[in-house]
Amino acid sequence: MSATESLVAPQNQLLAALSSAERARLEPHLELVQMPLGKVVYEPGDVLPYVYFPIDSIVSLLYVMADGASAEISVVGNDGIIGIALFMGGETTASRAIVQSAGKAYRLIGKRLKDEFHRNGQLQLLLLRYTQALLTQMAQTAVCNRHHSVDQQLCRWLLLSLDRLPSNRLEMTQALIADMLGVRREGVTEAAGKLQKLGVIRYARGQITVLDRPKLEGLCCECYAVVKRETDRLLPSPHA
């Protein structure tokens, strides 16, 4: 457990940015729950009973095709919320949400969120801005899938995960990363091997440690920076 983790209590940034009145209305109904690795938060078409505000957990939005092939659409950590379809009005989505990194989250009955959303207050503004950030992330994922190498995409994926974790270590097998990136497991092995040879990461049996983040950013395509800049612009910064 890093120094950072013990000093700065991890918190969901959307909840943290609420006015005290709004938080007072929601807080009594927030329920702290564990998010174990691999837990499916929702399947395509599921009507969500709850929305989730991750604290130190990470959830991936994944699309799984008819033939079993998959691809990650976006990542949600303590910067966001799981279940935007509820307040967007569609109730369900075509994707699956699955816990990529174990941890905790606050959960809230869907109806309460919807009620608060339609009070037209700060929560609504926050959630809409967050949704736009999500849109940017999806768009950039599409572009990255089209134009960039597996090596570059692995860097992007590592950085996106790192930003949502309290430490520089993530628990994740290469097979799972392959599912997220929508490539072969062997492709991830090769790409990760290169990064290890360069001293950027160290990994062993599902434990990845990022040793040199600046170098990682240098190897990455522009996609990470674009999403990061846009997210920072759209959302309240965590330590402001």
Add this chain to the structure above:
Amino acid sequence: MSATESLVAPQNQLLAALSSAERARLEPHLELVQMPLGKVVYEPGDVLPYVYFPIDSIVSLLYVMADGASAEISVVGNDGIIGIALFMGGETTASRAIVQSAGKAYRLIGKRLKDEFHRNGQLQLLLLRYTQALLTQMAQTAVCNRHHSVDQQLCRWLLLSLDRLPSNRLEMTQALIADMLGVRREGVTEAAGKLQKLGVIRYARGQITVLDRPKLEGLCCECYAVVKRETDRLLPSPHA
């Protein structure tokens, strides 16, 4: 000009679905404008003075990378609106909007849309549902870029365009399609050649005619159907 085009007056479906009170508030401020092929509606970072409701024009949301490579993120026709960043709160986006098929659109001063949006009425619900449909489209684009062949993606692109046009003919050079799909022009030539040999389309110097739509749908990957089904679910159907 097809029979369909002259009988059914093309209309923007979002505007058509408004309550009469809301439409009465907006209608006086709607301005009918021409959308010429290639017109850039906005560049990344631009704060939009207007939003646009396409009638018989099609606008592509395109992301252009630092090295000039590009990829289409989504398509907007008379089912949608250009300028969601205005009511989502971000004011700008990282993508470019460019007219892919010439035609007309209603434009509206951005502030008026924002004001109406924050009245919490039907327009807000409509726009949010439309935004979710857009999200689905972007997500599916990402998946399709990852897993499907240029042949399949061309089919998807043709179908998406066809759904937003009054006839079965589209004016589009292979070079422009290549920009949208983010592939080489030669790749489109090959894929389009196959479709022509199969009798699915006929094309010549920027004029593409779809001859056999059912066959086109058969050759397409699942991505088109997923987006279509989700869009129909989320948005009011045009002839209901």
Add this chain to the structure above:
DNA sequence: GAGGCAATGTGCGGTACCGTACGTTGAGAA
């Protein structure tokens, strides 16, 4: 301390797409 199994490594032929270079065709202008 041997066995079992998940995680990772490696090799190899196949293929879809790329970058590049040119050739062909057709519509409109001079």
Add this chain to the structure above:
DNA sequence: TTCTCAACGTACGGTACCGCACATTGCCTC
């Protein structure tokens, strides 16, 4: 009629990734 140029066709070596098969490694269990 001829010129010109945009649109489209074709060819070819290079490469990134795929699908598959199999070898290795290390943790955990018995």
